[in-house]
Amino acid sequence: MKAAVHSQAMHFQARAGVQVANKGLQKALEKAKPLFVGKRAKGIAGLAEDGLGFEELRSTCEAIRRRVVDDLDVWLEIFEERARASGAEVLWARDGDEIRRHVIDIARRHGVTKAVKSKSMLSEEARLNEALSAAGIRPVETDLGEYIIQLAGEAPSHIIAPAVHKTIGEVEALFAKEHGRPAGTRTSADIPAMAREARAVLRQHFLSAEMGISGANFLIAESGSAALVTNEGNGRMVTTLPRVHVVITGIEKIVPTLEDFATLMRLLPRSATGQSISNYVSLLTGTRGANETEGPEKTVFILVDNGRAALAGSDFSDMLRCIRCGACMNHCPVYFSLGGHAYGWVYPGPMGSVLTPLYTGIENALDLPHASTGCNQCGSVCPVNIPLPALMHRLREIQDERGLRPRHERFALRAWGWLAARPGLYRLLTRRAARYLRWLADDSGRIRVLGLAPGWSDGRDLPAPPGQTFHELYAARKRA
Ligand code: SF4
Numbered sequence: 001m002k003a004a005v006h007s008q009a010m011h012f013q014a015r016a017g018v019q020v021a022n023k024g025l026q027k028a029l030e031k032a033k034p035l036f037v038g039k040r041a042k043g044i045a046g047l048a049e050d051g052l053g054f055e056e057l058r059s060t061c062e063a064i065r066r067r068v069v070d071d072l073d074v075w076l077e078i079f080e081e082r083a084r085a086s087g088a089e090v091l092w093a094r095d096g097d098e099i100r101r102h103v104i105d106i107a108r109r110h111g112v113t114k115a116v117k118s119k120s121m122l123s124e125e126a127r128l129n130e131a132l133s134a135a136g137i138r139p140v141e142t143d144l145g146e147y148i149i150q151l152a153g154e155a156p157s158h159i160i161a162p163a164v165h166k167t168i169g170e171v172e173a174l175f176a177k178e179h180g181r182p183a184g185t186r187t188s189a190d191i192p193a194m195a196r197e198a199r200a201v202l203r204q205h206f207l208s209a210e211m212g213i214s215g216a217n218f219l220i221a222e223s224g225s226a227a228l229v230t231n232e233g234n235g236r237m238v239t240t241l242p243r244v245h246v247v248i249t250g251i252e253k254i255v256p257t258l259e260d261f262a263t264l265m266r267l268l269p270r271s272a273t274g275q276s277i278s279n280y281v282s283l284l285t286g287t288r289g290a291n292e293t294e295g296p297e298k299t300v301f302i303l304v305d306n307g308r309a310a311l312a313g314s315d316f317s318d319m320l321r322c323i324r325c326g327a328c329m330n331h332c333p334v335y336f337s338l339g340g341h342a343y344g345w346v347y348p349g350p351m352g353s354v355l356t357p358l359y360t361g362i363e364n365a366l367d368l369p370h371a372s373t374g375c376n377q378c379g380s381v382c383p384v385n386i387p388l389p390a391l392m393h394r395l396r397e398i399q400d401e402r403g404l405r406p407r408h409e410r411f412a413l414r415a416w417g418w419l420a421a422r423p424g425l426y427r428l429l430t431r432r433a434a435r436y437l438r439w440l441a442d443d444s445g446r447i448r449v450l451g452l453a454p455g456w457s458d459g460r461d462l463p464a465p466p467g468q469t470f471h472e473l474y475a476a477r478k479r480a
Helices: 009-020 023-049 054-070 072-085 096-109 121-125 128-134 144-152 168-178 188-208 234-240 258-272 317-321 349-360 377-381 388-401 407-420 423-440 470-479
Strands: 089-093 114-117 138-141 211-214 218-220 225-230 244-250 280-284 298-304
Touching (some): 009 349, 023 258, 054 072, 054 258, 072 089, 072 298, 096 121, 096 128, 096 298, 114 188, 114 234, 121 244, 144 188, 168 188, 188 234, 211 234, 234 280, 349 377, 349 388, 377 388, 407 423
Parallel strands (some): 114 211
Antiparallel strands (some): 225 280
16 A cells, blocks of 8 residues: 655655755765765674675675565564564554554553654654644654754654754754753764753653654564664663553564574664664563563554555565665765755655655656666665665666656657667767767866756756767777
């Protein structure tokens, strides 16, 4: 079943134009990219010190996730049985509507007026906060990045760093306004003080909320547990302090055993933040026992389809292996030119360019599979070996098969295909085109306006090609 379409992905091109011109965003992205890339590289290099190879480990992680996807229904049944045996309730949700109904129903049954939340992308898919507020239940985001964007009234722009698009100055102005104090000048040295300020506010919410809502990085079938991997203590507060804990997660998040989970944990934090292990790794099973002093009295798992079951056995089943590490977007030149909001729905970057069309309808996200340079940086860093560029290509093919691309584009591609199958003619015409493009350039060697395809020169001047084709240059080099 398709996710209800509240996506803005159809407006990707217009949104991308706005984001490219946003100086604050560009400054924030410029700062973040080397951090993500550098930390991951260091984390992956650390594997060698432990005598492990990235490629072998990634094959093992891929095999674990394949085993799950191949028999998803079986693992889900095992999880459901074990989770119930440990005292938890298990509910199923076909879509965002059902998620909202379940959560509000649980909240009403337990007299909940406030819910503290740990990061959950599924609750973004369901637009849960809006529904809770409308039902008179106050949702409070407690992950620092999510807290910032909730105060700002925005959506996350990254799956593991939701406020990566904000500069320190913007967060300072927001905190000053929302926390009722005068604004100051802040630098990165002040980040711990700003975190302390947020913590003081959030601590009161942890103590007064009746319900905690979290996602899960994995569901462990053999123990019926949710695994939560975080870097802030908020996850543990959300899942242990309130009387009721609701876990909302996708059906594909299952792994068979604790040992499989431990293996995936060798790559998940390294791929996400470069850490060999995250600060908090929690395994949450059942409810508070008779002799225990902490933990919820009621635990409910909401296992969500929202388009996932339809991917099993399809051309896109590879996507169900995704462990939401964010590495693909952290290495994507398109993501780091635009930020996450341009993508118009919950998931940005290369994984979003595949998931958004699949979950919200191919016809509702036509540009996303084209938002790629084809460099395969995303595919090469993915810890479960998802062939993201190939999946984007397949989506482009489907668009073409269904006649969803503009007529001139389809004609141009067919003409190109016809030409590429005639090498003599291809060489002749590309020679002419190379000379023509050289002729278009001005004295500085740049093309200011590309006559037949002006979109390529709208936002930048193109460097002119050398006036010869690749075949000509290659032949000249061989002769030399
Ligand atoms: S597609 Fe791969 S790299 Fe991207 S978030 Fe998913 S697991 Fe990570």
